Amino acid sequence: MAKQIQKFLLISIDCWRYDALGRTNPSFNTPKFDLLTQDFSLADRFFVTAPATRPSHVSLFTGLYPFEHGLYGQTYLKMFGGVQNLFQLFEAEGYHAFGRSERSEVFRFLDFESYITARDSQAKSQHLGSLEEIIESLITPADQPKFSFLHFWYTHGGYGLSGVRNAPNLGAMVKAGQTEEALRYYYAAVTHIQEFLLVEILKLLDLDQWAIFIFGDHGEGFNTEVMAHGDVLHQNVAHVPLLANIPGVEQISFPADQPVSMIDLFPTITSLAGIETGYDGYGQNWLDSSEQTSQQNRWVLTELDSLYGVGFLKASNLEMPHYRVTSRMTVDGEELPRDPNGRRMWSVTDGDVFYREDELSGHSVLRSIADGKDLNCLDPQLYRNHYEDLLIGSNYQHLSMQDSTEEEEQILEGRLRDLGYIE
Ligand SMILES: [Zn+2]
Structure with a gap:
């Protein structure tokens, strides 16, 4: 060390x-x-x-x-x-x-x-x-x-x-x-x-x-x-x-x-x-090699959420005084405009294969990281389980609970339902 x-x-x-x-x-x-x-x-x-x-x-x-x-x-x-x-x-x-x-x-x-x-x-x-x-x-x-x-x-x-x-x-x-x-x-x-x-x-x-x-x-x-x-x-x-x-x-x-x-x-x-x-x-x-052995069969997560759309990175937004940002997605108490093409996706990888899923359409892809070729995915549930494990096992769930809108909670609930975690 x-x-x-x-x-x-x-x-x-x-x-x-x-x-x-x-x-x-x-x-x-x-x-x-x-x-x-x-x-x-x-x-x-x-x-x-x-x-x-x-x-x-x-x-x-x-x-x-x-x-x-x-x-x-x-x-x-x-x-x-x-x-x-x-x-x-x-x-x-x-x-x-x-x-x-x-x-x-x-x-x-x-x-x-x-x-x-x-x-x-x-x-x-x-x-x-x-x-x-x-x-x-x-x-x-x-x-x-x-x-x-x-x-x-x-x-x-x-x-x-x-x-x-x-x-x-x-x-x-x-x-x-x-x-x-x-x-x-x-x-x-x-x-x-x-x-x-x-x-x-x-x-x-x-x-x-x-x-x-x-x-x-x-x-x-x-x-x-x-x-x-x-x-x-x-x-x-x-x-x-x-x-x-x-x-x-x-x-x-x-x-x-x-x-x-x-x-x-x-x-x-x-x-x-x-x-x-x-x-x-x-x-x-x-x-710390003991941590690595304790996490064998590791899958890491990447998340995309573009529900609130484009155009944020312009000067008028970025120069706004802090008090006007009233929550994670509201300005002056008003929600940011939604992007009609906005999406939520997640992917998990073990370094060999890459599995991604579109949360709104349910469309999924499995492919090889090495050559980028699509693979035949026989059982998507296998990969959803890795995602579910990460969501459920997080020790930071209290942070989202304190600070989520009703709608976000509904989205999370929907996500867990899709995963079969709740009825
Ligand atoms: Zn960047």
Whole structure:
């Protein structure tokens, strides 16, 4: 077991897909980044809890699934009350806890919002900003314990193509079967983040001191089922890379035949810092092998809820004063507009197969993670049982009880009824 660590850096690359990395894709051209991270452990079965930025990061910072922390989907405004998060925990332990984001307003109304500021406070366009502020806050004062988070948005939809003359329509290219050609533009954006920005940061950090985790908050579809990420649960979106450096740990021994999840970072990181949290969620501490053996046959969950539709991430909503947000889905006491095409889906995976189900239509798909091919699903109940186990076994049900609307309770009830749990 490593000794108590004083320096933490969490790096989230928005929309970072599993194949946008030199170690998983030999044609990916990032020699400097690959050198700097060559001794990092790679989790090759790492899954996010949601296909959207807000709920996924809430899972990162709380160790809870969306149905436990309350951000069921991107447009839900607030978390359930009474959920602890990494920023507050680390700050209480005397760490300088801070985050820098190229899209800091995306974290608006979440409990840890005040910790995350712009990547460059002077820059009008964040992707044109300087890295010097970030680097300064990471390396000085040298003896200050740090819990830090960086979030890169340049890799999000558009991939830096906006304003580029003759920019192609990537969605149309994918539909026309030119996926590899379309992916070049996305890969270029990820390459830029890794090979310029991250290289300049990572080369300054002492790997014997810093615990560093680099991961995607979700992937990106680039296929005919889902082009971006938030519309449908898909293995290209749920499965992302995670690289980790932990001082004193040569390689993390990720279980070869089990999945790991975004919710694992919370217990792993707090344990490395020696912080007692009373955490009782499904996340596993990657350095505690007894936990892994106790959770053999692990299935991890990804949830999508787009009932409240699109358009939330516009300035008029994000600049609204806090008092106007009167509940998780109401503003000034009025429910947010519903999206007529909104959906609720869930998926479970063991790292080999991916099963997803649409809660409203009941339509389901089983497929192989390795090659993305659909499989014949003889018994959907098998997978529903894994989902049911997670819902029923959660130690955080009291959070939803205190803070759910009547309608949400009806939805939950309906879900349990569909699963055959109640009559
Ligand atoms: Zn995102």
